[in-house]
Every structure is written in structure tokens, then in C-alpha cells.
């Protein structure tokens with residue numbers, strides 16, 4: 297295990313982060329060139345031994361009440377993990393787009409809150425979604441010498457952000473409407489957020505071919521790793537878990553989440569905006585075993601476990617036991633967390649989750665179906681694609697307009713017009729030399745142009761927010 301780079305002090309990091317915010321007008325500092333592997337220890341990024349300040353951090357945060365919480369969480373996991381193992385893919389709720397259009401029932405909403413993920417079937421007609429994939433394949437052929445992705449020699453996850461098909465999908469009225477309804481599950485009073493105003497957060501696409509075993513993302517949580525404990529605003533989101541009231545933790549508290557800094561270390565692929573749900577829209581007929589997404593379907597309980605995990609270790613007398621764990625305030629261990637990488641989990645680091653049987657695959661989806669998972673949901677990609685045809689998606693998350701997200705939208709808009717990767721992604725010339733790249737003209741509705749940051753937001757979303765966002769965007 298090697299220390300990869302000098303570790304800056306936390307105060308220096310905070311100063312740097314504030315510096316980015318004020319310097320945003322002049323453009324963000326570009327990230328290193330690369331691909332999706334840059335942030336995953338399991339895809340080759342090196343692991344590190346954490347410095348001593350992380351042991352101190354544990355001592356600073358520890359409270360006696362955590363011991364009771366830990367034991368309650370472990371007991372509850374024993375029951376819930378068995379239930380999920382039994383239910384398999386059925387543990388993930390699946391609703392039709394008609395349910396979205398008509399409005400979700402409170403029971404449906406409660407299910408999504410408890411599970412943390414949902415499948416929405418039928419928002420986009422299959423022919424339209426297959427047309428998007430065909431369009432991407434033409435774009436790939438036209439720009440072959442400049443195509444990049446992971447793995448480098450045979451890309452399955454492409455460094456494409458600016459294809460015409462992606463813009464069409466991101467601005468599709470029924471996809472935006474799905475996002476509006478799902479984001480409304482989050483509650484908040486801040487005038488600086490509108491959970492009913494989706495904006496576009498550009499991400500990649502995957503066309504995974506049968507047989508691929510390289511794009512095997514193990515269980516992980518997006519949006520930083522150590523930042524959850526280290527960054528004060530992020531930590532405050534989990535206050536109930538840290539102060540002994542883990543059952544009160546509300547994963548859908550928008551006010552507490554919107555200012556979180558999930559990227560203390562300026563790593564490529566780290567999402568810096570408030571992105572309530574990551575998601576994808578399917579471009580293929582794909583079922584379990586065919587290289588699809590796997591999800592851990594018990595959000596609040598898994599969050600409580602993950603946040604408490606660094607404070608406990610197995611008893612020295614019986615290191616293999618899942619019972620009688622004791623506080624660990626001496627070691628610097630934050631299992632699965634590495635500076636600058638995403639939070640990863642495996643059966644050794646997080647044994648009580650029983651990940652081998654609780655990470656359930658998304659059931660059969662058709663082209664045009666959407667899957668969304670909460671920003672704290674544990675997810676993974678099946679190790680091997682053992683199917684017979686491609687397993688393909690556009691990654692299209694759900695993100696709301698906030699005053700802070702408007703800064704990102706402005707910089708993303710600039711990257712879009714220049715054809716370079718969006719600010720959170722590995723840098724370089726990207727698609728700037730590609731032919732048949734998208735432009736704003738590929739967004740066919742006013743709402744779509746607004747989501748891309750090219751049209752002003754109306755006062756009806758909240759006069760103060762609209763004014764601030766429009767000013768940021770120069771609209």
C-alpha cells in the first residue's frame with residue numbers, strides 16, 4: 297500500500313474549495329484526463345493508508361450513543377438482509393410512466409423512500425430509444441480516431457457527453473417530467489432550491505457488449521467517500537445517525553443536502569452538484585446477468601450502517617464474528633474509503649450488509665425504461681455481461697435548479713459549446729474535434745433549452761431563485 301500524493305490539511309482544502317467557487321466565473325480548474333476508472337480503487341486506482349488525522353476525526357465524532365445505535369442497526373440488518381435475499385429483484389419498485397403522469401400514491405412514494413431506487417417503465421417509446429443508440433453508433437463510426445472510453449482498448453463506457461442523441465434524451469419531456477416527480481420526494485423550504493425544476497447534468501453512456509468482464513464496478517456509493525465524515529456540511533446531513541437517533545435520519549432532506557461539498561480532493565468523476573438521484577435510461581432489452589446495474593434496496597438502514605461502520609471493529613478474540621463488535625477509535629480505518637476516491641464496499645469491509653445476496657440486479661428493462669437511485673444508494677455493475685446482445689444506457693441523473701447548481705450549469709454550458717468534457721469529468725480536448733456533435737438546436741422544447749441553461753427560468757419557480765439563476769447564466 298502506497299501513499300500516492302501529499303495529503304493537504306483540511307483547512308487548506310476548504311480554502312481551495314472556496315477558491316473554486318469564487319473563481320467559477322473565470323472557469324473551473326480542468327480535471328486530469330482519463331476515464332471512469334480514475335475514481336474506483338477496484339478498477340485500478342491505488343489504495344492508501346490514511347493519515348493519523350482520521351483517527352482523531354473518529355475520536356472527535358464518537359459518542360456513547362453510537363454503541364446502542366450500532367447494535368440496533370446490526371440486529372435490524374439480520375432481518376432485512378434475509379427479506380431482500382428472498383425478494384431478489386422484486387425488492388426494487390417498478391412503476392409505469394402512467395403512474396408518474398397521474399401522480400404517485402403516498403404508498404408508492406413511501407416505497408421509493410425506503411428502498412432508495414425505482415424503475416419507471418415506458419416513458420420513452422422503444423423505437424425512439426433504439427434510434428438514439430443507432431445515432432450514437434453512427435457518431436462513433438464518424439469520429440473513430442478520437443473515440444475514448446473504458447477499457448481504453450475496447451471502450452464499453454464512452455467518453456461521450458455531447459452527442460445529439462444524448463441531448464434529445466436529456467431534454468425529452470417525459471424524462472424531465474419523471475425527474476420532476478421523483479425529485480419532489482425530497483422536501484425543503486430553502487428559497488434557493490426548486491425540486492420541481494430539473495436541470496441537465498451531462499454524463500456518459502454505456503454500450504456494453506456481450507462477454508465484457510472489465511467494466512465491473514463493485515458496490516459503491518457516489519459523491520465522495522471520506523467527505524461524509526470529514527466535511528462539516530456533509531456530516532450534518534447525517535447528524536441523526538451520529539447522535540444516536542439513526543431512525544430519524546431523513547435521506548430526502550433537500551435543505552441539508554444542497555450545500556454539501558462532496559469533492560474535497562478535486563478528483564475526476566466526482567459529482568460536485570446537488571444530484572438527488574443518479575439514473576439511466578435504457579437503450580436495450582437487458583435483464584439480470586446481462587451486465588446490468590445492481591442495487592442495495594434499503595436506503596436509510598444501509599446509510600446508518602455505512603456511517604457508523606468506521607467507529608467499530610470485530611472483537612480481537614474472534615475477528616470473523618459479526619457479533620459483539622467494539623468501538624475502534626485508535627485506527628485510521630474508514631473501511632472502503634480512500635482519499636479522492638468513491639466509497640466502495642465489499643463483503644470484507646461491510647460484512648453485515650451480506651452484499652453477496654442483497655445486491656440485487658435490476659429486472660428486465662426495455663429500451664426507454666428509466667432507473668433512478670438515490671445519491672446515497674449502494675450500487676454496482678454486474679461483473680460479467682453474459683447476455684447475447686448489448687447492454688446499453690444513457691446515464692441521465694435527476695438534478696434540480698439551485699443557486700449553486702446554476703454555477704455548474706453555466707460552466708457545463710460552456711463545455712458543451714466547446715465540445716470539451718463537462719467540469720466534473722476527466723479533462724482534455726474531449727469531443728471538440730468531432731463531427732456531428734450536438735448543439736442547443738437539438739433540444740426541441742423551451743423546457744429542454746432551460747434545462748441546458750440556454751433559456752431563462754420563469755419567476756413561477758420562485759422569483760428569487762429565478763433571478764439569481766438567470767443572472768448567473770447571463771439570461
Ligand SMILES: [Fe+2]
Pocket residue numbers: 516517518675
Ligand atoms: Fe456510481
